[in-house]
Amino acid sequence: MVKRTSHKDDPCPVARPLDAIGDWWSLLIIRDAFEGSRRFGEFQKNLGLAKNILATRLRNLVAHGIFTLEPCADGSAYNEYVLTDKGRGLFPLLVALRQWGEDYFSDAYEPRARLVDRQTGKPVRRLELRSDDGRLLKPEDTVVVGH
Amino acid sequence: MVKRTSHKDDPCPVARPLDAIGDWWSLLIIRDAFEGSRRFGEFQKNLGLAKNILATRLRNLVAHGIFTLEPCADGSAYNEYVLTDKGRGLFPLLVALRQWGEDYFSDAYEPRARLVDRQTGKPVRRLELRSDDGRLLKPEDTVVVGH
């Protein structure tokens, strides 16, 4: 998939996932899935990427257990790609990416998409890292241990 | 940087950041910076990537305002790469990636790196998305509006 020797053996939990989702398109495909896409054609239409690339990515994501390929729920003979729990576990990451994008990539005039609570219609809270006892943690307040 | 027509014009705040950090190495470089690396050689040693690739990535990250290139703090004539606020804003994203990696890519026997609170030494809390009024939100509880 990726040229460089994979990070399967890298003990860091940041590095290893990149085998699965470290490329340009995978995250966008997953985001699309969170917004309701399930079929090959939907992804292709929404993202506008070449079909062979999409096929490769989806194969990879299925192989990594992020999607499963299941018979279409609507009864037709086609298949659909549905997120596994592992795939759904990427939701916070997508939200983090989105919030960062909103912070630093928004043009003032152009109105942008926002993520809102379906119940109230209000924007969601900002993601933030807290300690075990609830203090807000900045990068410097943390260390990586054990590696 | 990336072949495909860039996502600068994609209104989705998930897509646009990928120009800046959507490739394999950039996130690892940024993670390394959070752990204290500042000099070219440090990054290269820790990550083990080719020097031309590292140079390209760092240039790109500087161009996107994620790092600045500053004279070395220790007085030597060399430069160092230091994270801007925008770069530091990626901390939650890195944490999200790390937590996902810990959840789904850990081998049971092999002890893995963990992110802990520097003060208490205890693992940090899990990132979670909450609504304006504090309810825990699952993917289905949210919608993207305004696009």
Added chain:
DNA sequence: AAGGGTGGTTGCAATATAAAACCTAGTTCG
């Protein structure tokens, strides 16, 4: 059974990536 939509695969050309050799300016040390 014919025509169109769905879900891909297979060439090929263009592009990005990786490894290694090379280069230049700072630093160290005798």
Added chain:
DNA sequence: CGAACTAGGTTTTATATTGCAACCACCCTT
């Protein structure tokens, strides 16, 4: 002060990935 060594890259050159376009098979409708 000059030689050797280090940091921080740039330049080749080979290889892998990407993207487009054409093709194909299957399902579904009429």
